[in-house]
């Protein structure tokens with residue numbers, strides 16, 4: 001892998017959710033440089049992301065659990081495509097890279113400070 005990461009990039013404090021990161025993340029998702037998954041298990045959603053951060057290029061190494069908004073049961077009455085529900089959910093991914101970014105606030109040990117939004121298909125197990 002070419003060394004395109006940036007270790008001296010300051011931690012982002014002014015505009016962590018700037019739309020450009022969401023846009024750039026979208027491009028990275030299309031090329032599989034970044035992958036995001038959302039799995040529902042026992043009514044808990046587990047979001048994970050790995051791959052290039054749209055800002056610093058380090059591995060984002062993100063994972064988060066949250067309560068699933070809807071229990072993962074779909075009433076199957078023999079309707080069509082019951083096994084292929086198009087269930088896309090917005091997941092906010094935070095960069096949690098291990099790279100060095102000066103200016104990180106106390107209590108934060110990872111990441112370059114940005115958050116970006118992705119849309120992923122929910123997988124119910």
Ligand SMILES: [Zn+2]
Pocket residue numbers: 053056057058097098099100101111112
């Ligand atoms: Zn980084």
Ligand SMILES: [Zn+2]
Pocket residue numbers: 053054055056057058095096097111112113114
């Ligand atoms: Zn980053």
